[in-house]
């Protein structure tokens with residue numbers, strides 16, 4: 001099946017990365033949703049039927065929300081209205097539990113970090129942290145335009161492992177890095193994930209959507225996706 005996607009936040013950095021990747025792949029951009037009272041000002045939309053809209057419309061197979069955490073609840077309500085699975089990529093003051101009321105209606109993926117590599121790292125961190133008594137630091141470095149601090153990835157990991165220290169730095173235009181440091185008398189464990197290009201988040205988000213569209217209703221994290229990785233042959 002050729003996947004039809006709706007991208008919310010189409011004018012943004014992530015929205016643009018997703019549009020570029022989708023247009024290079026066998027993916028139909030059903031609609032590009034931008035904020036009210038704005039114009040689309042991104043890369044050329046090369047497919048004839050892509051709708052540019054101020055709201056989610058029916059007809060897509062999956063919605064990717066990379067707009068703003070304040071609009072995510074409305075986006076989920078629209079997803080429910082049209083019975084469309086939704087990937088929540090926004091980060092900020094919301095948490096997955098805010099959306100529990102909708103988990104029995106549609107598949108919802110809570111994904112503050114869509115990188116599959118990071119998701120595997122996070123799974124390892126959680127396992128190690130369970131079996132070792134570690135002093136833990138989580139650090140993150142992001143571009144200067146990032147609205148939230150700490151990052152959504154950091155918040156999600158901290159919820160799981162309760163870090164002793166969290167630090168954040170903001171600089172540059174494209175930077176994205178997460179670091180875990182765990183320490184005891186015998187070991188120092190360090191994981192670091194640097195992303196050179198938003199296309200990795202975009203590409204992996206689209207891969208995960210191929211999985212999401214085949215799920216029953218539920219509130220999932222990237223963990224559920226990587227638990228199924230053995231059935232997937234190539235992720236390039």
Ligand SMILES: NC(=O)C1=CN([C@@H]2O[C@H](COP(=O)(O)OP(=O)(O)OC[C@H]3O[C@@H](n4cnc5c(N)ncnc54)[C@H](OP(=O)(O)O)[C@@H]3O)[C@@H](O)[C@H]2O)C=CC1
Nearest residue numbers: 009011012013014034035067068071089090091112113114
């Ligand atoms: N899950 C992941 O792996 C990743 C998540 N993110 C997160 O994704 C979100 C977007 O990041 P980024 O692209 O860098 O941010 P940008 O600010 O570049 O893009 C956000 C876009 O959303 C638009 N927007 C805001 N409100 C609405 C609305 N109600 N309806 C439609 N569009 C809206 C903005 O419009 P306007 O241009 O008019 O202001 C903007 O174009 C952030 O929360 C970020 O933290 C980012 C990277 C990876």
Ligand SMILES: O=C(O)C1=N[C@H](C(=O)O)C[C@H](O)C1
Nearest residue numbers: 091112113146151152153176
């Ligand atoms: O805003 C970003 O750029 C990113 N946001 C996500 C987060 O807050 O964790 C994921 C990644 O770090 C890039």
